[in-house]
Amino acid sequence: MIEIDGSYGEGGGQVLRTSLSLAAITGEAITIAGIRAKRKRPGLAAQHLTAVRAAAKICQAQLRGDTLGSMRLEFIPSSAVQPGQYTFDVTEAQQGGSAGAMTLVLQTVLLPLALTAGESQVILKGGTHVPFSPTMTYIEQVYLPMLRRMGVKATAKLRAWGWYPQGGGEMQIKVNGGGTIKGITLLERGSLHQVRGLAVVTELASHIAQRMANRTENLLRQAGLKPAIEALREKGIAPGAGVFLTAEYKNSLTGFGGFGRLRLPAEKVADIACRQLLHFHHTGAPVDEHLADQLLLPATLASGASQYRASEISSHLTTNAAIIERFGIAKITVDETEKIIAIAPV
Ligand SMILES: Nc1ncnc2c1ncn2[C@@H]1O[C@H](COP(=O)(O)OP(=O)(O)OP(=O)(O)O)[C@@H](O)[C@H]1O
Numbered sequence: 001m002i003e004i005d006g007s008y009g010e011g012g013g014q015v016l017r018t019s020l021s022l023a024a025i026t027g028e029a030i031t032i033a034g035i036r037a038k039r040k041r042p043g044l045a046a047q048h049l050t051a052v053r054a055a056a057k058i059c060q061a062q063l064r065g066d067t068l069g070s071m072r073l074e075f076i077p078s079s080a081v082q083p084g085q086y087t088f089d090v091t092e093a094q095q096g097g098s099a100g101a102m103t104l105v106l107q108t109v110l111l112p113l114a115l116t117a118g119e120s121q122v123i124l125k126g127g128t129h130v131p132f133s134p135t136m137t138y139i140e141q142v143y144l145p146m147l148r149r150m151g152v153k154a155t156a157k158l159r160a161w162g163w164y165p166q167g168g169g170e171m172q173i174k175v176n177g178g179g180t181i182k183g184i185t186l187l188e189r190g191s192l193h194q195v196r197g198l199a200v201v202t203e204l205a206s207h208i209a210q211r212m213a214n215r216t217e218n219l220l221r222q223a224g225l226k227p228a229i230e231a232l233r234e235k236g237i238a239p240g241a242g243v244f245l246t247a248e249y250k251n252s253l254t255g256f257g258g259f260g261r262l263r264l265p266a267e268k269v270a271d272i273a274c275r276q277l278l279h280f281h282h283t284g285a286p287v288d289e290h291l292a293d294q295l296l297l298p299a300t301l302a303s304g305a306s307q308y309r310a311s312e313i314s315s316h317l318t319t320n321a322a323i324i325e326r327f328g329i330a331k332i333t334v335d336e337t338e339k340i341i342a343i344a345p346v
Pocket residue numbers: 011012013014015036039101104131132133134135138255256257289290291293294316
């Protein structure tokens with residue numbers, strides 16, 4: 001039994017999700033105490049509880065403490081990870097719905113399923129584009145393409161957009177499991193090939209999407225880039241708006257977004273997304289702050305070593321690294337000056 005201190009470092013949801021993925025993969029029983037202890041509302045929220053149940057489902061784990069608000073969880077896998085057809089819906093954790101980020105649930109089960117021989121199809125229902133988490137657009141255009149380079153065979157499809165606070169989005173992921181994961185070396189990003197963007201609304205007038213698209217196009221052109229921005233009116237259960245940008249460099253990918261909200265002009269949404277993208281562009285780094293923490297787990301599970309340079313080293317990354325090391329499967333070195341992360345499987 002591995003005991004994890006949920007209050008370690010950032011003391012947020014990632015400590016839990018990384019532990020769940022590694023428990024499922026290694027078959028190790030875990031206890032996590034102090035779950036999300038450093039958050040305003042500690043314990044399991046709907047998204048975290050959905051991730052717990054999803055991870056438990058794929059390796060038939062016994063659970064103790066799997067209730068909303070719980071700060072202590074026992075997770076005891078009783079089988080190897082089983083490929084198959086799964087549906088995980090955040091409304092099962094919280095009646096009345098939630099915009100819990102289903103992309104984070106997806107990341108919890110993806111690598112366990114990718115390392116298991118057989119095909120899996122997972123449907124996830126809830127939030128697909130939620131602040132402070134990877135959006136589904138980021139998963140499709142940045143995270144999964146980077147993982148495919150490492151040998152993970154997975155594709156994803158967005159079926160309906162789910163925004164904060166109602167959620168109601170849906171996505172599907174297909175995994176062809178059983179291959180090996182290769183390490184990744186990403187120290188130079190190379191030249192910028194293209195910037196793509198989606199200016200999207202659901203249940204709102206299409207001129208809002210067009211205004212976001214126009215402003216994004218203008219700002220990025222002024223900065224010397226040649227973007228291709230699409231204005232879209234898409235399917236969703238509630239009003240929502242956002243601009244989601246992906247930059248493709250010779251050796252790497254990155255993505256940033258801006259979210260609409262009541263009384264925030266469409267142009268401001270575009271400004272938020274563009275500001276983040278341009279800031280990253282000027283750092284010259286190949287890997288953005290978020291991808292840097294999200295690559296840790298696949299790199300840990302790879303057959304060879306990995307090394308990459310990030311635009312920023314977040315406390316999120318260092319916390320995630322420490323949790324991974326608790327499982328004794330990799331040595332992770334973070335050079336905070338050069339912003340280089342090195343991962344050597346043990
Ligand atoms: N803009 C973004 N683009 C891509 N990924 C993001 C972005 N913002 C956050 N993320 C990722 O989302 C994850 C959030 O983890 P975190 O532990 O903060 O989440 P949580 O479980 O939602 O929250 P809490 O912090 O409330 O416990 C991290 O992997 C982070 O890299």
